[in-house]
Amino acid sequence: MKKVYINSAVTISAQDTFDSDGFLNEIKGLSGKTVAARYPNYKNYIAPANLRRMAEGVKMGVTAASKALIDSEITQPDAIITGTGMGCIDDTEKFLNAIISNDEQFLTPTAFIQSTHNTVGAQIALGLKCKAYNNTYSQAALSFEWALMDAQLLLQQEEAENVLVGGYEELGKEIISYRRMMEDADGLGIQVPYSEGTSFFVVSSEKIENSVELIDMEVYSSISAESIQDSLKQFLAKNDVDLSEIDVFISGRNGDVFDSYYDLTAERFENITQLHYKHLSGEFYTASPFGLWAAYEILYRQEIPEAMIFKGEIKSDNHIILLYNQFKGRDHSFILLKR
């Protein structure tokens, strides 16, 4: 079975992660209920004629995808696979509100057309004139992970050599405020702001200078705290990786009670470097690829940003990273990387 490599990683987020040459050097502390992403200058990547119809999420997605391709020196991917939890929520809310406030009259098509979940994947394909395999997943906090697993499957089965994979999310205006309202009702909910962003990767069966190996990944829709520990054990054994070989553990902590899953997992390691990222990225269904981007950068640069440190000492040499994310006790994912 072919090995799988991540050959480029790009993220647009609430931090200065897209245009910066550094790696999370200057951090913006996130506070409040919601935080928007830092939007780059799209005109460098998207023609004005196309830009005019795009909502923020689509602009971010197409831009990050373009950069990921440039960085990996691929012009035409063999597949384009995206994941999003809420889809194009900006245009969805726009069209829905137009229906409600105009009593279904004088509605225009653009918002409706741009509201479908596959809009980002479609616009990327359109821009590249890429007629290859194209798919979009929407499974809450596993949306990106499924896109990545689909890519892994294509590569392992030798049905593709280079796959463009990404996750994107828009804040939106209305539904997010209600989700926040419900979350904050008892004070024990998510302690980081909701945010938005996009992360794109070129995943390949070809190893290059920049490659980080995606050893394996696994997802579970629902699983108990005990079973997840057993599953982790089996996952590592299956991939011939011992707990002691893992240098860094990156978890999707967001301050709510379900962080206990991460605590239980961390206890299995002795002296491991524990990192977290959602205080930097905010929480959203496709925030986990921000963690993946960070893990890629850590392995490539051999540098760990201070802002990511949760616990434990920093080693100078880091080769194997385990990422774990879940959301409200569901949608668990493990990703194992190596360089």
Next chain:
Amino acid sequence: MGVAITGMGIISAIGHSVEENKTSLLASKTGIGDLRHIQTNHSQAIKVGEVSLSNAELTRQLQLPEVHNYTRTGLLGLLAATAALENANIPDCSTYRTGFISSTTVGGMDMTEKHIKQFDKDITAQKYIETHHAGDSTRKIADALRIHGLVTTISTACSSAANATMLGARLIKAGKLDRVVVGGTDSLSKFTINGFKTLMIQSDSLCAPFDAHRNGLNLGEAAAYLVLESDAVVQKEKKEVLAYLSGYGNANDAFHQTASSENGEGAFLAMQKALKTAKLNPNQIDYIIAHGTATPNKDLSESRALDRIFDKQIPDFSSTKSFAGHTVAAAEVVEAVFSILALQEQYIFPNLNFKTPMPETGLKPITSVVKKEIQHVLSNSFGFGGNCSTLIFSRA
């Protein structure tokens, strides 16, 4: 040979079960009519393929508690998925590595659009805040079926269920799953009705796919699921195989956000890939269930693609969207069930309401129920965003 299909379940405008759908198809009985369950100013101007059961009736049939937060999308999906597992004789999903791959475009919008303006104050409305996203109905159904591991939702507009079916087959072939329930669900919603209205592609009468005077589609709602199982499980459990999923292909038209290219390139490539995975020549296809939505642009584009793939020798074909309407995300799995029925019964189904061939191609679909020896059925689904997918089913 392909991946074995051992069960199927469906609820659509032409029936609440596989049997009822079959009866309607063989009787050329359409389910398209007036809209009843949704309040909209457009109800007089459109015809739809609506499931006749109300949400309350679905709740009762599913024996759910009276107070729940299933959306209509979820209710339809649970009914069809449960039926599929029953049909496959699977009482317990924990005996083998089982996955669930659903698809939807509407997701929880049928409830969001009703309640969003009450989300701030009304506690009974607030339970629908978390149900808007596409993964909600999938998760609820997976939990009800007790499938816990590989569970996901695909959302690529009208080709969604085709992609869900394809993914299921790939996971079984790669040895990552022993069995998988695949399909999709979409309910009608004011959002979708208005959306398609702005595109001016909805007909005010019964749709006539491939007809020279076609004037648009009829939206529909439905849910359908197939159970796919590995050869090892089929042998061990001595399962009856309904049909095989022998080929599949996914390509992108990369032409325009909504319109299809003139020569149907995306459709052509999807069909080409499907034939390749099935190791079949075009002349081995006995029947095509086309995408055929009855829109001016897409029917022409698909016709051109069919001409190209089949070198102008197109086998018997029809669009069944004049029966159940265009069920958007569920379309391809509804048509998968119809394909399997065609193979089981050895009948091909009519393209209702067709009278005059398109001047550009002269193509004539089948217009009556015809007994025919069928080994292989090809089915197409082409969506917004250029997403084109094709599935091929073969006789067991």
Next chain:
Amino acid sequence: MADLRQELKEKIIEQLNLEEFTVADIADDDALFGDGLGLDSIDALELIVMMDKDYGIQLTDPKEGKEIFKSIAVLADYITDNRAK
């Protein structure tokens, strides 16, 4: 008539989000679709809604738009002849 043409140019720029264009960039006889301004079938649908909402003209067949939306001049003439608002 010149006022209507000016008005139409402003509306088109706003409705279709043509940020890169000013009214001065659109000549009365410039082709709106295809090689001219580069508008497409989705823009045609947007303009059909604008015709209904702002001028009370209802087009039931999107294909009619092809002739009517040829240029600002052609569009202005059509609206002048058919407007209900």
